[in-house]
Amino acid sequence: xxxxIEFRDLFFSTPQGRLLLDNISxxxxxxxxxxxxxxxxSGKTTLLRTxxxxxxxxxxxxxxxxxxxxxxxxxxxxxxxxxxxxxxxLFPHFTVERNVGVVPECHGHKSxxxxxxxxxxxxxxxxxxxxxxxxxxHQLSGGQRQRVGLARALAGEPKILLMDEPFGALDPLTxxxxxxxxxxxxxxxxxxxLLVTHDLDEALYLADRIVLLDQGRLVVDIxxxxxxxxxxPEVQQYVNAFRRGARNAQxxxxxxxxxxxxxxxxxxxxxGGYK
Amino acid sequence: MPGFFxxxxxxxxxxxxxxxxxxxxxxxxATAIAVPAGVWLTRSPRWAKPVIALANILQTIPSLAMFxxxxxxxxxxxxxxxxxxxxxxxxxxxxxxxNTYTGIRGIDPAVLEVARALGLTGTQRLFKVELPLATSFxxxxxxxxxxxxxxxxxxxxxxGAGGLGELIFRGVASVDNRLVLAGAIPAALLALAxxxxxxxxxxxxxxxxx
Numbered sequence: 060x061x062x063x064i065e066f067r068d069l070f071f072s073t074p075q076g077r078l079l080l081d082n083i084s085x086x087x088x089x090x091x092x093x094x095x096x097x098x099x100x101s102g103k104t105t106l107l108r109t110x111x112x113x114x115x116x117x118x119x120x121x122x123x124x125x126x127x128x129x130x131x132x133x134x135x136x137x138x139x140x141x142x143x144x145x146x147x148x149l150f151p152h153f154t155v156e157r158n159v160g161v162v163p164e165c166h167g168h169k170s171x172x173x174x175x176x177x178x179x180x181x182x183x184x185x186x187x188x189x190x191x192x193x194x195x196x197h198q199l200s201g202g203q204r205q206r207v208g209l210a211r212a213l214a215g216e217p218k219i220l221l222m223d224e225p226f227g228a229l230d231p232l233t234x235x236x237x238x239x240x241x242x243x244x245x246x247x248x249x250x251x252x253l254l255v256t257h258d259l260d261e262a263l264y265l266a267d268r269i270v271l272l273d274q275g276r277l278v279v280d281i282x283x284x285x286x287x288x289x290x291x292p293e294v295q296q297y298v299n300a301f302r303r304g305a306r307n308a309q310x311x312x313x314x315x316x317x318x319x320x321x322x323x324x325x326x327x328x329x330x331g332g333y334k
Numbered sequence: 335m336p337g338f339f340x341x342x343x344x345x346x347x348x349x350x351x352x353x354x355x356x357x358x359x360x361x362x363x364a365t366a367i368a369v370p371a372g373v374w375l376t377r378s379p380r381w382a383k384p385v386i387a388l389a390n391i392l393q394t395i396p397s398l399a400m401f402x403x404x405x406x407x408x409x410x411x412x413x414x415x416x417x418x419x420x421x422x423x424x425x426x427x428x429x430x431x432x433n434t435y436t437g438i439r440g441i442d443p444a445v446l447e448v449a450r451a452l453g454l455t456g457t458q459r460l461f462k463v464e465l466p467l468a469t470s471f472x473x474x475x476x477x478x479x480x481x482x483x484x485x486x487x488x489x490x491x492x493x494g495a496g497g498l499g500e501l502i503f504r505g506v507a508s509v510d511n512r513l514v515l516a517g518a519i520p521a522a523l524l525a526l527a528x529x530x531x532x533x534x535x536x537x538x539x540x541x542x543x544x
Contacts, residue, residue, distance in 0.1 A: 138453030148448030
């Protein structure tokens, strides 16, 4: 399989000199989902935004289907890449139908085609076009807004989807429903997905590979199925921090558990999981 | 009173139309200058402060002095109506400029980010997203400017530009309150009508979520 997205020796530093991406090299296979994990400020979103040139790297290169994005027409590049963010960014003055059809509209597609495409996509993401097409974003719940955002991202028939914490603001039950829907959708549509998330569970559920960033450096790039068993300290630290609540409930006492150490009830991969 | 109206009715109507023409023309000119300028400032924000400050200074010039400054200028000074329209345009710039700038700058950054990320061109972003979302703000600025200029336009009579101010000046000169009111009441009604009408338009263009 060829790389759909490739980061080559990528650097990004702010005009103030803060290094946000530090020599990242990574290749994403066509049709796979890659989750990027890491602390806030570790460079996850910056890395994602270099793909559609929302951020221009200060060193190295990003390639999409073998072509350097810097040499591509920026408008054409962006229209060929779906983009979903936590805040959805739905246009408040457009109906749901028009929000979904905005990329075909910019391509100059006829109104009838756009409406048909919007309705098909709404059905694909689990929204009945009859009851949702004419609504405005403020008349939707958080989960419904995310579904519309996803439908809009798919409207240009992109091969690549960039998703920046798409379900981060949703309650756990809605998030689980959205994850199920997305997993099913990705299985059918075979998109290359780059997913930024804080949620380890989400990464394990949706991704084929997991990439861990720390202070702009790539720490780990492994198959999702191997992530929990990794002995790398940064991975263990992340896993421990994520599973504190469950461990605490299992331990049944009020003693706070360590956030980072695998000892004393922490994650012990050599023993097959949690103590 | 019926005698007064039969004597001055047609003059009041004529001067009201003249007043409307002066104010309307100035509002059109001000909108044509201030909206593109406001959009440009959103693209070059470092200019926003000095340009808005300049528009602010224009607004602080006393209206009679402004008409006086423009009177000796070539071409402008040839016709009083031109002086009035230029002066009123200068007064209307600030509210429209400021509201265009703040209206666009106040749009949810996530909406603008997605518009860029989906591949909308600069023109498409402006006409499909930014201006529609800022329209109610721009109309609020236009409303403030119109109400202010309907009042200031009465001073234009001092340089012979006509309008309802002519009746007011004549009334003051002849100590005839009926003439003063014949100019002041229609001017006030015009201002109220502009305020109400543009207020309705402003609400009409408010994005659905607000």
